[in-house]
Every structure is written in C-alpha cells, then in structure tokens.
Amino acid sequence: MFKEWHTKVDAFVFDKTLPYFELIVPTPVTYAHKYCLEILLSVEKPAFFTGESGVGKSVIVSNTLQILQQNSDVKLMPININFSAQTNSGRTQQSMLEKMEKMRMHY
Numbered sequence: 001m002f003k004e005w006h007t008k009v010d011a012f013v014f015d016k017t018l019p020y021f022e023l024i025v026p027t028p029v030t031y032a033h034k035y036c037l038e039i040l041l042s043v044e045k046p047a048f049f050t051g052e053s054g055v056g057k058s059v060i061v062s063n064t065l066q067i068l069q070q071n072s073d074v075k076l077m078p079i080n081i082n083f084s085a086q087t088n089s090g091r092t093q094q095s096m097l098e099k100m101e102k103m104r105m106h107y
Contacts, residue, residue: 005032024059033060041068 005028012025024030033049037060040047049057058080065078079099081092 004028008035022059022063024056024063027056030056030060033057034064037061037064038068 009026009028009031015023029051033056037047037049047061049061051057062078062080065076069076079096081095081099083092
C-alpha cells in the first residue's frame, strides 16, 4: 500500500553541535529526495536532483552519501559540481573533465 511522504517524515531534533548549514529539517520533500537517492544507488542507477533553490537537495545528497560511506562496504566517490546563473555547458564539461582527471590520478 502506498503512503504519503508526510507520514514517513521523522520529527526534527535540534543538534546544537552541527553547523547551521548542515542542519536538516525533515520535510516530505527532503524525505522523498533521500528515499529516491537510496533506492537508485542500491540498484546502481544514476541520480539527478533538480528543483528550486533552498529545498535542501545538496545537503540531502551529501548527507546520504556520507552515511552510506560510513555504514556499508560500498566504495563511493562523490563529485560535486556547483552551478550558478553564469554556468554554461562549456564550463560544466570542463569541470567534469577536471574531476575525472583527478580521480584517474588516485587509481
């Protein structure tokens, strides 16, 4: 049986030891992003999250990958690419190639 996202959301617990920008306030949107990312990674499928600014996409992805790295034998190597209004396709491709070159040097 399907359940609405809001029925799965945990209560927010404030952790004063975390930096402000690492706080995650659970919402139906953050829960859905986390759930979908975990499912896609478990079947080794790529994930791409898009949406309005400030909904927590980057924090959810970073946090989920960090937890998966700590709690499993799966080797993950997250690559972050930041976008802005000035980002163009050429700069995106250059950024990706630079990151892949750095990864190749580590192996």
